[in-house]
Amino acid sequence: MASKIVTLRVNDREEEFLARPGTTLLGALRDTLGLTAAKRGCAQGACGSCNVLVDGKPVPSCLVPVETVDGAAVATLEGVAPTGDLDEVQAAFLEDFATQCGFCTPGMIMTAEALLAENPDPTRAEVVEAISGNVCRCTGYEPIVNAILDAASRRRSA
Amino acid sequence: MTRLRGRGYAAVNYPTGMNLGGDPSQALIHATTTGTFVVSLSSVDLGQGLKTVVAQCAAETLGLPFTNILVDTADTDTGPHCMGTFASRGTHRVGNAVIMAATEARAIMLDVAAEELEVDAADLETDGTGYIQVRGAEAKRIHITDLALAAHFTHGRTISGRGVFMKEKSEVVPETGEMDPDSCQAHACTVAEVEVDDETGVVEVLRMYSVYEIGRALHPAMATQQVEGGAWMGMSHALFEATEPYYPVRDHGPADFSEYLMPAAGDIPEQVSVLLERPAPTGPYGAKGIGEMTANAPIPAIANAIFDACGVRLDHMPFTPERVLRALDSLRGQDLSAHG
Numbered sequence: 381m382a383s384k385i386v387t388l389r390v391n392d393r394e395e396e397f398l399a400r401p402g403t404t405l406l407g408a409l410r411d412t413l414g415l416t417a418a419k420r421g422c423a424q425g426a427c428g429s430c431n432v433l434v435d436g437k438p439v440p441s442c443l444v445p446v447e448t449v450d451g452a453a454v455a456t457l458e459g460v461a462p463t464g465d466l467d468e469v470q471a472a473f474l475e476d477f478a479t480q481c482g483f484c485t486p487g488m489i490m491t492a493e494a495l496l497a498e499n500p501d502p503t504r505a506e507v508v509e510a511i512s513g514n515v516c517r518c519t520g521y522e523p524i525v526n527a528i529l530d531a532a533s534r535r536r537s538a
Numbered sequence: 539m540t541r542l543r544g545r546g547y548a549a550v551n552y553p554t555g556m557n558l559g560g561d562p563s564q565a566l567i568h569a570t571t572t573g574t575f576v577v578s579l580s581s582v583d584l585g586q587g588l589k590t591v592v593a594q595c596a597a598e599t600l601g602l603p604f605t606n607i608l609v610d611t612a613d614t615d616t617g618p619h620c621m622g623t624f625a626s627r628g629t630h631r632v633g634n635a636v637i638m639a640a641t642e643a644r645a646i647m648l649d650v651a652a653e654e655l656e657v658d659a660a661d662l663e664t665d666g667t668g669y670i671q672v673r674g675a676e677a678k679r680i681h682i683t684d685l686a687l688a689a690h691f692t693h694g695r696t697i698s699g700r701g702v703f704m705k706e707k708s709e710v711v712p713e714t715g716e717m718d719p720d721s722c723q724a725h726a727c728t729v730a731e732v733e734v735d736d737e738t739g740v741v742e743v744l745r746m747y748s749v750y751e752i753g754r755a756l757h758p759a760m761a762t763q764q765v766e767g768g769a770w771m772g773m774s775h776a777l778f779e780a781t782e783p784y785y786p787v788r789d790h791g792p793a794d795f796s797e798y799l800m801p802a803a804g805d806i807p808e809q810v811s812v813l814l815e816r817p818a819p820t821g822p823y824g825a826k827g828i829g830e831m832t833a834n835a836p837i838p839a840i841a842n843a844i845f846d847a848c849g850v851r852l853d854h855m856p857f858t859p860e861r862v863l864r865a866l867d868s869l870r871g872q873d874l875s876a877h878g
Contacts, residue, residue, distance in 0.1 A: 422795045424796070426794060426796045477760065480763065508803045512802050515802070517800075519767045519770075520771075520806060521802070521806050523763065525803060
């Protein structure tokens with residue numbers, strides 16, 4: 381199999397690069413484009429640390445061969461607040477103490493962004509359902525669930 | 539089928555630090571030209587919040603805003619020695635070392651300010667917002683930014699300090715067994731409420747109530763986060779996590795996150811946590827260490843709650859549905875596995 385030229389729109393910027401066969405979207409983001417927010421946790425789609433949005437949907441980027449999403453729009457944590465400010469989800473995670481070691485945080489935030497884009501006023505159960513594929517080893521989840529509900533409320537009143 | 543409710547309790551005493559052959563941590567602190575105080579350490583913060591609490595200790599001791607402190611840490615090639623962040627020792631050992639370093643730096647800061655303001659250093663105080671001022675004549679004052687500039691470019695001084703906290707090795711008294719292995723002990727208890735399904739053997743933790751006596755809580759929100767995150771880890775050990783479920787037989791060990799089960803966001807109990815503050819004489823501003831103890835009490839509390847709910851006494855973790863059902867069968871005198 382030959383390498384392929386892949387075009388992605390990453391955080392509203394056109395990117396074109398050569399991808400070897402078997403390159404994952406996560407590998408392309410981290411190693412080719414230098415976007416290291418998405419984390420390589422389990423590399424088998426079971427922990428959510430690598431979640432990014434592909435055409436608005438949260439996906440574990442470690443499972444996606446990058447050539448299969450040629451032409452897609454990809455959103456990563458780096459693009460959430462490009463000016464250096466925090467958006468509502470990031471601010472809520474910070475102020476509600478929803479992070480400890482921080483390894484799961486980029487995946488959690490992107491999963492939350494996808495939820496809130498689709499459902500601006502989620503119930504607690506809907507938040508729990510949305511992050512059920514994201515593993516956190518530090519917080520016990522409660523502060524994360526609270527932060528996402530808080531972010532929803534901040535965004536509705538913004 | 540019945541869902542049986544039970545409540546259990548467990549308590550823990552936990553030492554801060556340990557009895558090594560001498561247990562030191564060191565800290566250095568210096569002001570930059572514009573009055574940021576850099577705290578140099580090699581102690582690791584891996585999410586427990588050490589950088590935040592030692593910055594608080596430095597700011598409090600210097601009498602300057604928290605935002606004037608920059609903690610530079612985790613390079614063991616270049617930083618002052620630290621035994622490590624283990625044994626729940628980080629806040630206590632490193633906090634004390636930082637307070638000592640900041641105390642020395644504060645004396646120099648006031649000395650330079652005395653020269654700059656042409657007053658006696660003993661008459662100076664900090665106002666907590668960044669000014670050093672004459673006590674009782676507050677109009678005579680200088681901001682730390684101007685003072686740091688003056689120290690560097692007018693007086694040729696460094697505003698700096700050295701700190702070390704050293705717990706000396708404690709030898710055992712042979713006659714009595716007496717020794718002093720730690721610096722203080724934190725205390726806690728957890729009450730767990732569970733529901734046991736006597737048909738499936740599934741144990742659900744409904745609520746956990748925790749009370750922690752931790753000296754002074756330097757950062758109550760982060761201390762609570764440690765308590766509740768730790769309680770989740772304890773619950774996970776109690777009910778889910780096992781690398782070798784049939785130890786010493788190593789079969790059926792989980793190989794990845796899809797087999798190594800942990801409670802996810804949908805499995806968390808309601809938690810109520812209370813901090814009791816009884817400042818410890820040896821602690822930095824009275825703090826004790828609580829890092830590791832937070833996973834301990836929930837496990838026996840859950841075991842006791844299972845006993846309260848259905849009468850089975852489990853002594854092997856995790857308390858899986860299989861173990862609950864086998865124990866229930868045994869309790870009812872119908873151990874089916876024995877009859878093959």
